[in-house]
Amino acid sequence: MPDSQPHAPRHVPIAGVLGWPIAHSRSPRLHGHWLQRYGIDGHYIPIPVMPEHLAEVLRAMPRMGFVGANVTIPHKESVLALADVVTDRAALIGAANTLIFRSDGKIHADNTDGYGFIANIRQHAPGWIPDLGPAALIGAGGAARAVVASLLESGVTELRIANRTRIRAEQIRAEFGARVVVYDWAQAGNMLEGAITVVNATSMGMDGKPPLRVPLDALAPGTLVTDLVYTPLMTPFLLEAQARGCEIVDGLGMLLHQAAPGFERWFGHRPEVDDDLRRAVLG
Incomplete structure (x- = not known):
């Protein structure tokens, strides 16, 4: 007899980049290239967030299936006050560009610039x-x-x-x-x-x-x-x-390399920064 028990839905990891405005960001193209290249079932999307909505959005994201996010202007300083755990380098720099939503519900902020x-x-x-x-x-x-x-x-x-x-x-x-x-x-x-x-x-x-x-x-x-x-x-x-x-x-390589640690944490694969990636990001 076929198993009548419903299977638990498979979790597809989602990450994105938070900024205001965000349409200019090359991060979706960058992470999209890696997801496709390594055959990873995941998503990376641009998320326009006005400064006054940042705290509310961050609290909601883990409940929506997000595993983390990049942060760009104007939120890189503000997210430090909203994170539960801040790395030493993010604290020293006074800004974060990479967030990890941990399984215990805590927001971990780092700076990989x-x-x-x-x-x-x-x-x-x-x-x-x-x-x-x-x-x-x-x-x-x-x-x-x-x-x-x-x-x-x-x-x-x-x-x-x-x-x-x-x-x-x-x-x-x-x-x-x-x-x-x-x-x-x-x-x-x-x-x-x-x-x-x-x-x-x-x-x-x-x-x-x-x-x-x-x-x-x-x-x-x-x-x-x-x-x-x-x-x-x-x-x-x-x-x-x-x-x-x-x-x-x-300066393009700095953008590419700063993205790698976040991608590895979110999607479980250490990505390579090479000429193919440069071409993909430059479009």
């Missing part, structure tokens, strides 16, 4: 030695904080930083310690002298934004130069650095 930043450099500039000389960072916003944490953790002995609003750079120095040296915005070009790693962590140079006007005359050939902007992939900043003989790394 710094991991993504370093993994991108290691993939495209395998000869990079962070402690060979100073690093110079342009910008002091949320993304910059993740870069600061990861560069200091990698062994950078001196991290120079310049920001249009100096107080934000001073705040980073106060929190991250004496290896951080603050430069005036007018002196941003000077801080590149002798630097072996140079990072643009501002949105300047992005499509639709004003160009980055920091003079690059002090860049030495062989310096590793990277930009967190990836629209366009080759920013004017990277093009000029390349023309000066620098080793350049575009």
Whole structure:
């Protein structure tokens, strides 16, 4: 006789990305590529959430079958107060980009941006030695904080930083310690002298934004130069650095690598970051 007992429904894991607005996010394309590639029965969707609805949405998501989520602007700071468990690196950076909804009902918040930043450099500039000389960072916003944490953790002995609003750079120095040296915005070009790693962590140079006007005359050939902007992939900043003989790394890989730890936790498979993924995300 056929079994008349109803079978328990199979749980299909769902994850997504929370932001406002969210239509521009490439994360659904990124995770969708991995789900298809590894034949995983799961979903990853964009979730537009206004700031005033964030707490309510987060509480409801685990009950709707969500196993976790990525978090983007403007929610990366706010989710820390709503999470039950916050990793040390998310607390240090002051923002989270990856949430895991645990089986015990607790929301676990992490920040994988710094991991993504370093993994991108290691993939495209395998000869990079962070402690060979100073690093110079342009910008002091949320993304910059993740870069600061990861560069200091990698062994950078001196991290120079310049920001249009100096107080934000001073705040980073106060929190991250004496290896951080603050430069005036007018002196941003000077801080590149002798630097072996140079990072643009501002949105300047992005499509639709004003160009980055920091003079690059002090860049030495062989310096590793990277930009967190990836629209366009080759920013004017990277093009000029390349023309000066620098080793350049575009910003797309940071987006790709920061996504991998979350995907592994949610869907149970460690994904690969390769050229196929880059092509899929660039469309």
